[in-house]
Amino acid sequence: xxxxxxxxxxxxxxxxxxxxxxxxxxxxxxxxxxxxxxxxxxxxxxxxxxxxxxxxxxxxxxxxxxxxxxxxxxxxxxxxxxxxxxxxxxxxxxxxxxxxxxxxxxxxxxxxxxxxxxxxxxxxxxxxxxxxxxxxxxxxxxxxxxxxxxxxxxxxxxxxxxxxxxxxxxxxxxxxxxxxxxxxxxxxxxxxxxxxxxxxxxxxxxxxxxxxxxxxxxxxxxxxxxxxxxxxxxxxxxxxxxxxxxxxxxxxxxxxxxxxxxxxxxxxxxxxxxxxxxxxxxxxxxxxxxxxxxxxxxxxxxxxxxxxxxxxxxxxxxxxxxxxxxxxxxxxxxxx
Numbered sequence: 225x226x227x228x229x230x231x232x233x234x235x236x237x238x239x240x241x242x243x244x245x246x247x248x249x250x251x252x253x254x255x256x257x258x259x260x261x262x263x264x265x266x267x268x269x270x271x272x273x274x275x276x277x278x279x280x281x282x283x284x285x286x287x288x289x290x291x292x293x294x295x296x297x298x299x300x301x302x303x304x305x306x307x308x309x310x311x312x313x314x315x316x317x318x319x320x321x322x323x324x325x326x327x328x329x330x331x332x333x334x335x336x337x338x339x340x341x342x343x344x345x346x347x348x349x350x351x352x353x354x355x356x357x358x359x360x361x362x363x364x365x366x367x368x369x370x371x372x373x374x375x376x377x378x379x380x381x382x383x384x385x386x387x388x389x390x391x392x393x394x395x396x397x398x399x400x401x402x403x404x405x406x407x408x409x410x411x412x413x414x415x416x417x418x419x420x421x422x423x424x425x426x427x428x429x430x431x432x433x434x435x436x437x438x439x440x441x442x443x444x445x446x447x448x449x450x451x452x453x454x455x456x457x458x459x460x461x462x463x464x465x466x467x468x469x470x471x472x473x474x475x476x477x478x479x480x481x482x483x484x485x486x487x488x489x490x491x492x493x494x495x496x497x498x499x500x501x502x503x504x505x506x507x508x509x510x511x512x513x514x515x516x517x518x519x520x521x522x523x524x525x526x527x528x529x530x531x532x533x534x535x536x537x538x539x540x541x542x543x544x545x546x547x548x549x550x551x552x553x554x555x556x557x558x559x560x
Contacts, residue, residue, distance in 0.1 A: 227246075227249050227250070228323075229323065229325055229351070229353055230242055230249075231301075232298070232301055232302060232321070232325070232327075232351060233255075233257075233298060233301070233351075234293070234294050234297035234298050234301065235297075236288075236290075236294060237257065237263065237288075237290060237294055237298070240263065240274050240275075240276075240277075240278050240288055241255065241265075241274065241278065242278065243277050243278020243279075244265075244274070244278045244280075248267065251267040251268055252265050252266070252267045252353055253266050253267050253268075253352065253353055253386060254266040254267075254350055254351065254352050254353070254386070255349075255350075255351045255353075256348075256349070256350050256351075257290050257294065257295070257298060257348070257349040257351070258290070258347065258348045258349075259290055259291065259292060259294070259295045259347035259348070260289055260290070260291065260347075261284075261289055261290075262274075262284045262287030262288070262289055263287055263288045263289070263290055264287075265280075266386075269525055273286070273287030274287055274288060275287050275288060276288065295346065295347050295349075298349055299346055299349075302319055302321055302327055302349075303319065311342055314329070314342040314343045314346075315340055315341060315342045315343075317329050317330075317340075317343060318423070320423050320424040320425060322428065322430040322435060323354060323428050323430075323435050324354035324424060324425045324426070324427070324428025324435060324436065325351060325352065325353055325354050325428075326351075326352045326354070326423060326425055327349055327350065327351050327352070328349070328350035328352070329343055329346050329348065329349060329350075330343075330346070330347070330348030330349075330350075331343045331344060331345045331346035331347055331348065332344050332345040352386070354390070354425060354428055354436075355391065356391070356394055356395070356436045356437060357391055357395060358395060358398070358437070359395065360388070360391055360392055360395045360530070361392055361395040361396045361399055363532060363543075364392065364396070364521055364532055364534065365396065365399055365400075367519060367521075367534045367542055367543060368396075368491070368519055368521075369412070370518075374412075375464075375489055376400060376415070376464070376465050376489040376491065377489065377518035377519050378484060378489055378490050378491075378516060378517050378518045378519070379489075379490070379491045379492070379517060379518070379519040379520070379521060380492055380493070380494060380502075380511075380517045380519070380520050380521070381393065381491070381492070381493040381494075381520075381521040381522075381523065382493065382494050382495070382496040382497075382498075382499070382502060382520065382521070382522055382523070383493075383495075383496070383497070383522065383523035383524070383525075384495065384496075384497060385495060387523045387524075387525050387530070388523055388525070388530050389469065389470075389493040389523060390425050390426055390469055390493070392493075392521070392523070393426055393467055393469060393491065393493055394426050394427075394436055394438060396467070396491060397417050397419055397426065397438040397439055397442055397467050398437050398438050398439045398442075399439070400414070400415050400417050400439065400465055401414050401415060401416075401417040401438065401439020401440055401441040401442045402414050402439050402440060402441075403415070414439070414440065414441045415441065415464040415465050416441050416442075416443070416461075416462065416463045416464045416465070417438070417439055417441060417442040417443070417463060417464070417465045417467060418442070418443050418444075418445070418457040418461050418463030418465070418466050418467065419438060419442060419443070419444045419445070419467045419468075420445050420448055420450050420453030420454055420457065420466065420467070420468045421444055421445065421446050421447070421448070421469070422447065422448060422449055422450050422453065422468075422469070422470075423447075423469065423470075424446055424447055425469060426438065426444075426467065426469055427442075427444045427446065429444055429446040432444075432446060443457070443461050443463065445457065450468045450469075450470075450471060450473075450476050450479065451473070451475035451476050451478065451479040452479075453468070454466055454468060454476075454479035454480070454482070454483055455479055455482065457483075458482065458483055458486050458488060463488055464488065464489060465488070465489045465490075465491060466483050466488050466489070466490050466491070466492075467490075467491050467492070468480075468490075468492045468493075469492070469493050470493055470494060470495065471492045471493070471494050471507070471508070472494055472495070472505060472507045472508060473507045474506060474507045476507055477507045477508060477510060477511050480492065480511060480516065481511070481516065484516055494508060497522075498522060499512065499520055499522075499535065499539055515537045515538075517537065518536065518537045519534060519535070519536065519537075519542075520534070520535040520536075520539070521533075521534050522534075522535070
């Protein structure tokens with residue numbers, strides 16, 4: 225059913241959320257449940273608290289405050305009544321459930337050997353709603369295709385969290401796998417796409433079957449660390465294009481380099497506001513310094529929706545956001 229993610233929540237919270245207008249439910253990106261504090265929703269870059277009957281308010285005192293029973297019931301539901309089977313997820317601080325919905329957790333950490341062993345006394349939940357948007361990559365894909373060599377250019381997608389990186393990757397996988405018949409980019413064959421889905425968010429797989437449409441020629445390594453998964457793909461699945469979400473560690477950079485040297489196109493995402501910010505990060509700095517990526521897609525959220533800035537390997541602008549176009553542009557270095 226539509227918005228079946230509502231079934232994740234305990235009955236009292238579900239009733240409040242179910243009282244929201246359907247048009248708003250279709251836009252909700254995050255629901256934050258904090259024990260003893262106001263129930264909060266986030267959508268389109270805005271936030272509101274939720275009060276009686278699903279009424280929205282900006283006043284914390286008017287909002288419903290989930291209690292201990294709500295917290296325990298929510299944890300029971302998202303762990304499918306088997307919390308002990310989710311020890312690894314609790315150590316990482318999040319749980320990904322069928323459908324690709326990701327639930328961030330907060331509470332008391334239990335340490336072992338100087339590192340986090342797991343979480344206990346969990347009282348905070350950030351439920352991030354995963355959605356697929358067919359066609360969101362339409363305006364980006366033509367800039368990523370090397371028509372002369374019939375290949376996809378090595379691409380890094382970047383933005384702060386919750387700006388649509390995973391949604392864009394999902395639609396790029398679908399379109400590259402399915403191929404195109406006509407349209408702005410012309411006819412092109414479908415490609416073998418490999419997705420390394422460490423957090424189970426891109427494909428939203430359940431028992432190996434993707435919940436989202438990621439294309440007919442797509443193979444998925446679900447729940448696999450990115451660096452190891454990319455190497456497994458290279459050795460055994462011979463993809464034309466490798467797709468991975470949120471790269472950043474040194475081992476990720478090494479695996480990306482190995483894929484590029486093997487002649488495999490890489491489309492990946494990373495957290496960051498601009499390319500210069502990424503250049504200061506140890507894992508990605510070397511990739512940028514050696515111009516491993518041929519395209520950079522920078523996501524920008526505005527009132528009108530998601531827009532894109534696209535740069536080439538030299539950080540020169542190929543496509544500007546509407547906000548950029550309203551300002552004078554003095555050259556490619558402005559976007560570096």
